Amino acid sequence: MAVSTPLPSFDQHERPPRDKITACIHCGLCLDKCPTYRVLGTEMDSPRGRVYLIKAVDDARLQMTPNFVTHMSQCLDCRACETACPSHVHFGDLMEMARGQIERQLPRPWPQRLLRRVVFQELFPHPQRLALLFRGVQWYQRSGLQRLVRELQILDLFPGVLKRLEANLPTHLPRPFTRSVPATLPGAAPVTRRVGFFTGCVMDGLFPEVHHASARVLQANGCTLWVAGQQTCCGALHMHAGEREQARALARRNIAAFEQQPLDAIVNNAAGCGAQLKSYGALLAEEPAFAARAAQFSAKVQDITACLAQEPLRGPLGSVPKRVAYDDPCHLLHAQRIRQQPRALLQGIPGLQLVPVTDADFCCGAAGIYNITHHELSMRILARKMAHILAAQPEVIATGNPGCMLQLRTGVQQAGLSIPVVHPIELLDASYQAAARE
Ligand code: SF4
Numbered sequence: 001m002a003v004s005t006p007l008p009s010f011d012q013h014e015r016p017p018r019d020k021i022t023a024c025i026h027c028g029l030c031l032d033k034c035p036t037y038r039v040l041g042t043e044m045d046s047p048r049g050r051v052y053l054i055k056a057v058d059d060a061r062l063q064m065t066p067n068f069v070t071h072m073s074q075c076l077d078c079r080a081c082e083t084a085c086p087s088h089v090h091f092g093d094l095m096e097m098a099r100g101q102i103e104r105q106l107p108r109p110w111p112q113r114l115l116r117r118v119v120f121q122e123l124f125p126h127p128q129r130l131a132l133l134f135r136g137v138q139w140y141q142r143s144g145l146q147r148l149v150r151e152l153q154i155l156d157l158f159p160g161v162l163k164r165l166e167a168n169l170p171t172h173l174p175r176p177f178t179r180s181v182p183a184t185l186p187g188a189a190p191v192t193r194r195v196g197f198f199t200g201c202v203m204d205g206l207f208p209e210v211h212h213a214s215a216r217v218l219q220a221n222g223c224t225l226w227v228a229g230q231q232t233c234c235g236a237l238h239m240h241a242g243e244r245e246q247a248r249a250l251a252r253r254n255i256a257a258f259e260q261q262p263l264d265a266i267v268n269n270a271a272g273c274g275a276q277l278k279s280y281g282a283l284l285a286e287e288p289a290f291a292a293r294a295a296q297f298s299a300k301v302q303d304i305t306a307c308l309a310q311e312p313l314r315g316p317l318g319s320v321p322k323r324v325a326y327d328d329p330c331h332l333l334h335a336q337r338i339r340q341q342p343r344a345l346l347q348g349i350p351g352l353q354l355v356p357v358t359d360a361d362f363c364c365g366a367a368g369i370y371n372i373t374h375h376e377l378s379m380r381i382l383a384r385k386m387a388h389i390l391a392a393q394p395e396v397i398a399t400g401n402p403g404c405m406l407q408l409r410t411g412v413q414q415a416g417l418s419i420p421v422v423h424p425i426e427l428l429d430a431s432y433q434a435a436a437r438e
């Protein structure tokens with residue numbers, strides 16, 4: 001990022017809280033769990049080093065130099081350091097606030113400003129525009145243009161980011177879930193819960209089959225689903241990129257959207273979205289008009305595996321005889337502290353063998369759009385992840401976040417293999433379907 005002089009320090013608007021900074025006792029227990037430290041081996045790319053840098057800026061001993069910005073932006077925001085930290089340092093909050101300071105105070109070059117404006121303001125907050133984009137991608141794939149572009153290597157003529165985006169697209173895009181179902185999907189009798197279903201943008205557009213599987217499983221387990229029509233992007237990408245005002249605007253829209261109906265829970269199946277939805281209470285705590293509503297909203301948010309774990313699964317379940325490697329999405333494990341529920345769900349499927357994966361709690365390198373903005377580093381982190389997953393010799397890989405699914409599919413492809421990468425709920429859905437066939 002190009003910066004002008006004099007370089008600023010933190011200002012008072014959403015300054016990283018002093019008590020959260022000084023909670024770090026420099027013990028270093030987080031270092032071993034930090035993917036960037038493990039790959040780069042530099043202290044300033046470890047959680048301890050980053051907290052030290054944030055403290056130095058807070059003390060006005062350091063300005064927000066390009067070096068400072070680099071170490072902040074190289075963080076995956078995976079929050080593995082929070083799980084490891086005995087002092088309960090809220091590292092995610094510190095990092096997101098530091099990035100908020102960077103974005104407000106340091107002007108980016110105009111091409112970056114334009115790109116960020118398009119992505120964060122013009123695209124993700126507008127479901128119709130996203131749907132239009134996904135329809136365009138669908139046409140690109142089905143018309144044969146994609147094959148032609150790849151054969152002629154046309155994308156080599158454009159910035160690398162475009163080629164990486166294109167390479168990450170699923171090979172076939174079905175119709176988005178939100179365009180295929182009515183607003184209300186009735187649960188099987190006896191209905192025990194009425195839940196709002198959060199569809200998000202990436203999961204809805206790129207993995208609608210995960211939503212269909214989720215809906216079928218929830219319905220089979222006595223949940224009536226309400227797909228709120230006015231819902232929008234959760235704002236996780238905005239939050240991680242330091243675009244805090246836009247993240248708040250999206251939070252207000254989602255809260256208003258899900259207040260239209262009485263709900264027992266608001267269920268989602270994307271770890272990144274779930275973590276962000278659960279943070280609305282804190283994000284809007286200072287806004288009198290929204291503080292209580294945001295806290296109520298966040299208290300109702302549940303990952304689908306946690307929702308299903310509340311009651312014994314209804315049967316019958318059929319056999320899915322597969323060796324499955326489960327990889328924890330960081331924002332499920334470290335941000336939401338959900339570890340056991342997805343594993344229990346998979347272990348409950350007849351015939352399914354859950355194989356242990358070394359460092360399953362380690363980030364895969366996807367981290368929102370990190371695999372695009374920090375491609376080389378992301379691929380090094382992915383290589384380490386894939387070595388561990390493939391050592392378990394799985395027939396199927398399961399993970400509960402669309403970014404992780406895309407990233408692991410890239411890893412499988414790079415290894416020259418064809419192992420399916422699915423959401424755990426798709427395996428449970430397959431089990432119900434197998435029972436119906438049996
Ligand atoms: S959030 Fe992840 S990448 Fe960033 S410092 Fe913590 S462990 Fe390292």
Ligand code: SF4
Pocket residue numbers: 023024025026027028029030031047048051081084085086087088089
């Ligand atoms: S584990 Fe926590 S207290 Fe120890 S160095 Fe890391 S962030 Fe600081």
